[in-house]
Amino acid sequence: MSSIGDPQTIGDIVRHQGRERSNSIAFEYEGDVLTFGELDRRSNRAANALASLGVGKGDRVAYIGKNSHIYFEILAGAAKLGAVMTPVNWRLARPEVSYVVNDCQAKALFVGPGFAELVGDIEGQLEHVAGIFGSEAPEGKYPGYPEWRDGFPDSDPMVPCAVDDDAVQLYTSGTTGYPKGAILTHGSIFSSRMNERNAEDLHDWQKTVEGEVALLAMPCFHISGTGYGLGTIFNGSNAVVLPEYDPSRALDLIENYNISKIFMVPAAIQILLDHPRVREVDFSNLKYITYGASPIPLELMKRAMEVLGCGFVQMYGMTETTGTIVALGPEDHVPEGSPRMRSVGTPLKNVEIKVIDADGNEVPTGTIGEIATRSPKNMKGYWKRPEATAQTIDPEGWLRTGDAGYLDEDGYLYIQDRVKDMIISGAENVYPAEVENAIYSHPKVADVAVIGIPDDKWGEAVKACVVVKPGEQLTEAEVIAHARQHIAGYKCPKSVDFIAALPRNPSGKILRKDLRAPYWEGRDRAVN
Template identity: 70%
Template structure:
């Protein structure tokens, strides 16, 4: 297999086409008992591209995917990209009003719906009249267009559209600071920037090197950059992804044993769930080379157990949707069972990535001083979809992107996460903004005031807690309020607990002092994130 830096082209579509020509029989995706070769993937993507053109989809328009992980999602993503359209995967764990908002905001012309979500799309269809076609991917309960029949009715001729690096390729929605999600737009160039950095002579780290015969377990959801990024990464590398519809530790153990899995990306909560499974001691992990993990820090004791049981290299990754994934990584050699100061860091920047720590005014601070983490590289998103104000508040004129995380750099360039500048909560690898939850809770007629915070949680890292002031003369229970929230927002965003308090602490301008609410729960910890 050729080195990935040798491939020509300005997009992952071009690279997949080259793999189809040079190693067409190599398997790109495995799903249950179905295998998809690179040749079949390339042909299917061409048919999808021609099908989308027939539906009137134009360059720059969005198409959406609502469903669990499936190889046909990547085929549809490729097909859309080949005509200049942009794939928008929708978090299937969201409540119907949230799904409707994303479909409306993206103005998706076509929605691919996976098995189990026909009822969801039917419920929101009336509120998204711009959706011209709904296509079911292995969704027998969907009575409309079937994906495979639709796809195969179009020719496999490659579309003539020429992709440029600056073209939009992928739109992922992030939790919103003001209560509404924002569509982060990644380009073909930002997605392939790591490959381009390597091609320009920057050093590739050992764990980044593609090895013929590598088999990756794709277990994280494709509505996150971790899932879609993993699939695109293996397509670019020309290796096989074993796709799980959703994370299941028992199935993951089966696949590790039966398919000689060599690489996996997991969030720390998923690692813990895997290690707690009763069959973990019976599984052969000898083929496993690397477990990459991210989204939240990992406790040292959990890391020790994972290193002992899995016996492979571990790589901590730090990044965000807005940076097209990983920008900083802690290498395997920095993971030591006895622990070290560096294990509290998230590592050093990847090739081509700049990191600086800034104060509130945007001025750099010296090594060891805590400030907001800012980054600049070709990995940064183009911006937020149709939201120039949010884009300008995040990326400055010189290309520096404010991450919203507070941290510091040591003298050797290792990055340490200290806190969050924004109020975001990370629970089980999912981002939750208090504003989204508070908007849902405020809708309850008995709620007078509310603030949502993240508190430490042994399993999920952080848990959502609501601090609520009840309307005078009213009574409200924790169970009633949580049940109300579930009607409006995804279950993982709902409070796990509620504190009823007489008043919220506020500063003279009326801003809620969340740090005062959080302080008792984080007392005695060396950082205010878990």
């Protein structure tokens, strides 16, 4: 593998790989093959096409659609202009989609197959968009991006970009009910890879092997999807792109493409293991499965190790840290289980971790507190949210994760609870405030609190505790249906408890721990 050398931005890396491995495959998608040379040339055309809409340095470009190689092509084209890709979670409800597109002030919007109707419904609400295109072909009334792109030259615009320039903006659920755009720079995306060029500093699971093929199965509106795809571009390796996670398709691709590496969330691993064909598949080429976003039960891990027979690496991180900052390697995954398997591992190179109290003071080893991290991987901040940024990142660069945990004497990090009220269900972040706002708008609801409860499949499930107005009647189905009109389906409660009053402290704050306690009884940590 040739060295990247000096390139440190997305555009420069695409240019480099286009020269060094022009005919090597970068992405394979639904039978379509995109080489590094084609990625370089097409992204030049994309950049020139975007420039014709007035897109320039610092402008945002939005994409709503399932995973596709075209997404990375458009991202690379935007990067060559110094513009910023903002993928939109296609599972969001219409009001949420329009909020994100307007908040990032996107000048162009690319629509994947099947989403033209959604975009058509909100088009009149979009305040900054100058052009809408079907990403793979014409979508309804929207012209196709490929034909539009090919009307422009493949000359490189060569807009100067720096490592600390904005590159990708990913939206996270907000504590106040509005999602926040986390700004990731070229440097935060590639810093860990730049710092680990020396193979001697790498674990085996981090090394890139000539000819290896990765499966990109997680959604690109998450750092797990976008980061994974950009990582394969950096490494000069090949990624097979799955539009969305489907266990049958995943098994077919593992067999037919000799997949060697996959990133998955625990719920996806369980779904794969439950597939009736899983024991018929040859997994001999599969070397590593990296997983994260939520812990994995020991029994599920034992089963995965037995059936899949590969190495497993647990990863801990978040959108605001541009993904993984702590990892638990294969050597700590043992079939009989061990205390370390309850940890998320140790920090990656050049990542600092400390545990702090409410005042920001570091606590002793073994003491539970809020986990804070400092590294080049930390986001620049939240888009147009200086107060939220200041609450998350202190002047010395330490980012508060919102997770509670402790470090042991060997530097292993253990997650115990969440300082914030966030629920993680199937690797999706859900803030109670978002769900409560949606439910509270029902005319029969007097009060509501939302909590996360253990769920064997999704890790946690959303539960609503509802107080009905005097003299009114309300059913669980009605509450869920009302919420679904306002927020994404995965955020809606899976169950509803009707109670007489919500427990509150003297200042009126809802005591969520009291509501959660019966469901988490007997567990030694309050995350599942």
